Amino acid sequence: MMTTALQQQVFALDARYNAHRAPESPNFRTLYIRRRSQLLRETDRNSDQWKQYIKLRAMLLQQRYGNSKTDSGSNTNLSRTMSRTSILTDLQVPQFSRTNTVIPTKEAFASKAIVGGNTIAENYAFSGVHHIFDQHSKATTMIKFANNDRSRLCCSSLDGNLSICDVTSDPPAVLAVLKGHTEAVPGFDWSINNDLIASVSLDATIKLWKVSDFACLRTLKEPNSAQMLCCIFQPSNNNLILIGNSKGDIRIVNVSTGLFLKNICKIGGSILTITTDNNGKILWAGNNRGEIVSLFCELNGALCKLKKITFDPNCIITNLSYRAWISREARDPLLLVNATNNSMCLFSVTDSEGGLYLKRKFQNRHSRHMVRSTFCPIMSFREGACVVTGSEDGSVYFVDVEKIGTKAVVNTLQGHSSSVLSISFNYDESLLATSDLEGLVIIWKRSTNNIEETE
Template structure:
């Protein structure tokens, strides 16, 4: 209970921090980091004292700054112009469409999480660290594969950064410079020895993680803005990119050239995801369309199926996950869209056909908000996904529950739209990034196993 109240105090400070010293962003960052440190050290207070402190601090801040509503700052650069200007208001909710979790009695999966409840599994209650190395919005964050400590961030400030969250204190290892415009996305190779990044400057760059040097620069053949990229999972010498001219392309890292084969998607290609074997890719655009694309061994791309969301909107994030246990059936595709929705689709066959399983409401109408599956998909009471939101909150959603009960945890600490989100592999840390360039590392609460 005390830890939850500490989080509420931190969220209150973070909300008002955007209005403190508006001309001094560095001061605001130092202030909120110090507040986080002080709150972590103040564990001796009783629950009643924390309640009283929260009430008094809320009153003082309201007297000083007024009763604020969460406001979003504008984003500079080309990514800002890709928004949906709808004013529809929404909250978190869900619409059932068949069972998602294959069985309620999956013993193998229960053992992975120590027999705890869903709420306990995802009780991220404390701030581990706050990074502020980027001067503009952090568009995407991602932990290295099967890694607890290395985190990569991309930003509108034209750079990427590599962080070590396990060092004491956590530190920025390297800043990757070379793009001349906003970095829209990136991906780690399977063995984490390289990173591919893409930018609105029309290039994709391959970085060597050993010394963080630029190994290769790939130029889009049509000089288009590259909006998303991903390694071919089974052949990291190949990279798939999506651009603002509706093209899905494959590049060869060794030759530094794009293959002649082009898959026409239409609109602007905003997001890409792949199955485990790299046979099927899913591609989302700015028209509310998701395409299944089959990738052959020679790099040839073939569209197999298209589904359209109920409204013409942006598909800003796609994430694939197969059930971790043999008790599972169909893999799932997680989708964020600017119609204020998070969708869960079942992957029905080897060609990537999709069937809608769930739809949840989320505040998402304008920015490239992302979501992710929790790495350990327990079947005890359901499975969880975590999504950013334009109201500055991070929502943990049990995809098997209905209505408002689907939200099993909410983190409040950002004072602007939450864009990026990533777990490390054992779920001990969660990283989130926002429109103002802050990256918050959250730590999981400690619960005794049942």
């Protein structure tokens, strides 16, 4: 096992017990775990010495603090919207269900030239911890960098608050905590020009926040008092916000008027995730019945259902992410799907009505929580097609979906002590943010050195 992986195991062990350290001083805990990360990177040991150190460190921490808490003791308010769960199983290495080639291919020489001959594993060698945030007292449900931005990161939480961080300042800092929702905040979205943030809550409200001064511009109550579970700005008309609620409806808010449009599209179940294509014409919604529905959205907000697939009636769709391959070599649009049947899937978008065809399916430990994944924003244009996913085993997996079996996982990050829920890259992929069930947000920096090959 490579040294970097063993160092991450030590860091994960320290992170697991960090909540026990100075419970009245969160700033000290953050400083402590950051310093531990720095010391681990600077320490030169061989693999056998690292293994011995892990055993000794684990024994000492257990003697001092006892057994650390696990996910099973965590209480998530979102459980009210998730009626179906399954028993956790051991994580298995992703196994693809098909062997056809995913675009872009190895023959995409123009894209390959951009990376200067680096291997895909070298391109995704994120390992060092840049910073750790712990401003939220409960699970951090979603994290998202501002559009085309290196530094500003927004986080939402089950504690009912949102926070905006500057991850590149010296030191990285929490710029503001946005308070106003009275219940959990499962999701939010940045407007295209990053001047507004829309957040939805289980308190049946949507709030619009001004990023310039962090003030709440407007609060809107859902007309039927349904819990609001997800939202997204319409890409081609940022005056409209698409919302999914607990009664299975897709609704639209007009930002200028502060009113809900009369047009409602009924999907069924609880709408937990929404995504659109690049121009906002085709919308996909996932619910707690294992269904994915495509819709047509006009610029004026008119909605029309197109197609529906039932992926698995016994699972919950927790995340949808769209990506159009717009390079010369690759033109195949894809939909990335996380579901609570211990899987992450890649679907091809087959037609102008948002039809889907299963291209890849692989296993990931995911059966209870709102785990998300994302496409890599830049490097996916190059050789290989990589996605990054969270997992309920506390790890972050970088997966090259062109590869089969164990070679598909090109990097694994270990540092969270509970389920990894959300993931976000900044626009140039220099930093990766990940969040977990205990409210911890880790900012990972891209390694400048070539990573070692695993055995």
